[in-house]
Structure formats: structure tokens, C-alpha cells
Amino acid sequence: MKLNRRAFIGTAAAGAATLSAPMVMGAAHGKPRVVVVGGGAGGATAARYLAKDSNGEIDVTLIEPTRHYYTCFFSNLYIGGFRSIDSIGHSYGTLASEYGINVLHDWATGVDRDAKTVSTAGGYTLPYDRLILSPGIDFVDGAVPGWDISAQDRMPHAYKAGSQTELLKAQIEAMPEGGTYAMVAPPNPFRCPPGPYERVSMVAHLLKQINPTAKILIADPKQNFSKQALFEEGWNRHYSGMIERIGPDFGGGNVEVDPEAMTVTIDGSVTNVDACNVIPAMKAGRIADIAGITEGNWAPVNAADLSSKMDENIHVLGDACAQGDMPKSGFSANSQAKVCANAVRGALTGSTVFPARFANTCWSLIDTDDGVKVGATYEATEEKIAKVDGFVSDTGESAEVRAATYQESIGWYDGITADMFG
Known part of the structure; x- marks a missing residue:
């Protein structure tokens, strides 16, 4: 299937279909509060879907230190001269202005799981009913x-x-x-x-x-x-x-x-x-370790809703989590974010939670118009996110097929960044 911006967002919306949120559960202070740490493919997507699909029933705060986010995916194309640096940079203005998300440009420095609060370098303490961590990667010392x-x-x-x-x-x-x-x-x-x-x-x-x-x-x-x-x-x-x-x-x-x-x-x-x-060995972004939800270098999660295996009120997305068969990629993080947002919204408002389904595709450019891809679909099992089936480009493909694959990747990039940032 040829992927373009409209097709990607449409597929995403179908996978995270929503109902109205008729009730608030367990939130004596009023609206339930969700804090999202990390504004990349996982965190920005989760924040947007929570705000959009809850129709204002959930108070969403996104903590992200940078005002412009540069995607790792397609950054290699900047090195190769196929993209400008500005073309892979994105701001958070639409998330704030159109979706009512409180975007806080700050570093999350602490998590008090008993008090259910997140502290920041700027001195803020933010309470949460659910916490979503999508901090990406850090590097293993030595x-x-x-x-x-x-x-x-x-x-x-x-x-x-x-x-x-x-x-x-x-x-x-x-x-x-x-x-x-x-x-x-x-x-x-x-x-x-x-x-x-x-x-x-x-x-x-x-x-x-x-x-x-x-x-x-x-x-x-x-x-x-x-x-x-x-x-x-x-x-x-x-x-x-x-x-x-x-x-x-x-x-x-x-x-x-x-x-x-x-x-x-x-x-x-x-x-x-x-x-x-x-490019050193990697581990989950530091806030996951600070929160005490890592095992080894990564944060183990339950497949159905990406909740931490150590704290049901914390969810971990994307590169930072140990979830099973999905690779650590922007597409994976975006896919996991929509499943997580649907589950969190259901837990906090009583809305319908749909069965978890996941997908991933990774495109790569080898030379001008020589694009290749690999991908798979996944489902949630008791043990992990498990691969259902997959595909990969063939060696020896025609120039026309490779050029079409590259064009497909451009459509996907436009689609996923719109899905992340609105």
C-alpha cells in the first residue's frame, strides 16, 4: 500500500477509534491528570491523542526540554544532502494552541511514585493520575x-x-x-x-x-x-x-x-x-531509572497497555521500554503511543478500550531514489508484544520499485510528524 500523509493519519485514527468520555473515575480533584515526559514520537503522540480523544476530560501536561524537536528518523538524509536541517525540526505550538496541552519546556528530574508527582529542574512539582514516560535513550557509561x-x-x-x-x-x-x-x-x-x-x-x-x-x-x-x-x-x-x-x-x-x-x-x-x-551501547533515558522502573538497561512493560511491570500507574513508550519483538523506532513509538493513550483514557474516563494492535516499518535510503524497507505487525500477548508477520525489500529490485519505496517514506514522514505534532 502506498503510504502518504492522509493514509498514515487515517490508519492511525482507525487504530485508536474513540467514544465520548461520560464519566471521571477516581479523580477527587476534578479532571484526571496525565503527565507525559518526552516529546518525541512516543510522548508527543500520546499527549496529542489523550487531549484530542478525551474532549477535554483529561488534563494533559507534556514535559520536554527542547522547544524544537529534531527527528532522528530522516536525520541521516540531512547528512546525505537530501533534507535540510529545518525540514526535520518541529515545534510544539500546535499541541498547546489547538489541543490544550500544557507544554512545559523543562527537564523532568524526579518521580515520587508514592505521592504520584513529577519534579522538574525548574522547580515544579506536577501531580499525576497516570504518568507516561517516553524519554528515548541515553548511553551506557564506558x-x-x-x-x-x-x-x-x-x-x-x-x-x-x-x-x-x-x-x-x-x-x-x-x-x-x-x-x-x-x-x-x-x-x-x-x-x-x-x-x-x-x-x-x-x-x-x-x-x-x-x-x-x-x-x-x-x-x-x-x-x-x-x-x-x-x-x-x-x-x-x-x-x-x-x-x-x-x-x-x-x-x-x-x-x-x-x-x-x-x-x-x-x-x-x-x-x-x-x-x-x-554510537555507544544504549539504555533507557535517565528518568526511567530515576523512577525505579528499569531492569538492566530498559524498562519492562505489559504489552496490552505499555504499563510498567513495576508500577501500574506509569507507562513507558518507545526506545526506553522492553516490550518484546518490536524494534526501537519512531514508527514503533508512535504505534505504542496510540495503544497506550487509548488504554489510559479508558482507565481514567471509562471510555472503550480497544484490543492492542501494533505496526512498524523502517525505511532506509541507500543512494538517490534507492529506498528499501522492513516492517511487521504485532499483537499483545501475556508475555510480550509479539510479531505476527513481516516483510522486507528484496535484493535485485528494479529502479522503479526502489524509487517508489523512497517516495513512500517521504509520505510516511509527513504523516507521522503531523500525527505527532498536529
Whole structure:
């Protein structure tokens, strides 16, 4: 099915159909209150659907520190020159003005689960009946020896989009003729499984135009990666001889970096590099840990409503949660947010709760009009969100099919950002 903005929003609306909210349950203070932390694909979507579908019966507050949100999805296309940075930036004005959401630009710094309050860096204490956490990812300390967050200007991660993305592109453009761009790829699980490899494709596309003798080196701790056959086919066709990937069999999991010397050491072998993108191991955004609802690096949730397995009044969406088979992606977070919003609205107002259904598609661009995709549908079981069926682009597809896939991704981007921000 060809996906465009209208089709995406229409499908989303059908999956989160609503009834009027005739009653308020368990809210002695008046309207039930929902606080949402994190304004990305999960949090912004959840806040919007709660406000829109409750017809004013729920008081919704969205806490998000940034005034402009830059999507990680499609940020690689900015690096490749297919998008401007402004085209992936979005504001929260419509959520406030048209949906009546209280948008608080602040950092959530504490959760008191007994008192059911969220505290912020700005000194606010916000009570909630339900709390939805969608904080995205943070990085595991010490995951890449020699690198920590203080080195992100010398060796950007660019896995939280915006200034980091702009910095990485500028460093690539400043590479000397014939220089080396290195990527330290993350271990599983991580945000957007095809993301590092689409990034390699977009860096190669840029270098092919401005620095065609440059080299790309990937140190990868994983034996296999998402869409591997499709990416490797594309790299051989479009960027022959430019890209070298070193997997775990050859030391890709034994990596150290020196940001000051600009070196990458792979299994004891030192390489001087001119630009280096370090993508460390990931974990749930810090507020999930502060709230005491993580187990290991992630926050386990119940599949039917994304509620925390440690606190039924807290829900966790998107990259931060451990939910089962869904990948950590913007599409996944958006899909989970609509299921969660429907369940939370039902719990607080008595409105109908529909069976949980989930979907995900991840598109990637390899070169001009060479788009590929992978996706699946999912259902809620007692144990987890479980995959029902899936699909993936075929190797050897025609140029017409690949171009149509890329156009489909543009329609999806317009649709999901409208679904998130109104």
C-alpha cells in the first residue's frame, strides 16, 4: 500500500477509534491528570491523542526540554544532502494552541511514585493520575573505552538529532582529500536497527560527491545487522571500494578510541581517522531509572497497555521500554503511543478500550531514489508484544520499485510528524 500523509493519519485514527468520555473515575480533584515526559514520537503522540480523544476530560501536561524537536528518523538524509536541517525540526505550538496541552519546556528530574508527582529542574512539582514516560535513550557509561559524553564534540554520536547531526556533517565535509571516516557501531538492542547503516550510505553518498577517494571504516560488534543484504548490495553497486566493515570475527567488538589523537584501535590495530562517529551501547533515558522502573538497561512493560511491570500507574513508550519483538523506532513509538493513550483514557474516563494492535516499518535510503524497507505487525500477548508477520525489500529490485519505496517514506514522514505534532 502506498503510504502518504492522509493514509498514515487515517490508519492511525482507525487504530485508536474513540467514544465520548461520560464519566471521571477516581479523580477527587476534578479532571484526571496525565503527565507525559518526552516529546518525541512516543510522548508527543500520546499527549496529542489523550487531549484530542478525551474532549477535554483529561488534563494533559507534556514535559520536554527542547522547544524544537529534531527527528532522528530522516536525520541521516540531512547528512546525505537530501533534507535540510529545518525540514526535520518541529515545534510544539500546535499541541498547546489547538489541543490544550500544557507544554512545559523543562527537564523532568524526579518521580515520587508514592505521592504520584513529577519534579522538574525548574522547580515544579506536577501531580499525576497516570504518568507516561517516553524519554528515548541515553548511553551506557564506558561502553566504548576512551569515549564518554564529554567527547561528543570531537567524536559525535549524532544519535540524538539536532546540533550533533549538524556537527557530524560539518566534520565529514571538512575531511582532507582521501581521508577516513570511522563509525563505531552499537551492540544490540539500540535505537533504529538500520540507522547506522543508512548513515554509512548517506556519508558515502556525500563523500562520493565531495571527496571520492575518502574511505569509510565501520567497527561493528554484531555478527549481522538489519537489512544487511540490501545495504551490502547497495554499497557494492554505488560505493564500490569505499566502505570496509570489520565485524566481531575480526575484532569489531574490541574497540578503543582516542578523541584527542583522533585514533580508533580495533583489536590492537591503531588507525588515524579524520572524522569519527561513536554510537555507544544504549539504555533507557535517565528518568526511567530515576523512577525505579528499569531492569538492566530498559524498562519492562505489559504489552496490552505499555504499563510498567513495576508500577501500574506509569507507562513507558518507545526506545526506553522492553516490550518484546518490536524494534526501537519512531514508527514503533508512535504505534505504542496510540495503544497506550487509548488504554489510559479508558482507565481514567471509562471510555472503550480497544484490543492492542501494533505496526512498524523502517525505511532506509541507500543512494538517490534507492529506498528499501522492513516492517511487521504485532499483537499483545501475556508475555510480550509479539510479531505476527513481516516483510522486507528484496535484493535485485528494479529502479522503479526502489524509487517508489523512497517516495513512500517521504509520505510516511509527513504523516507521522503531523500525527505527532498536529
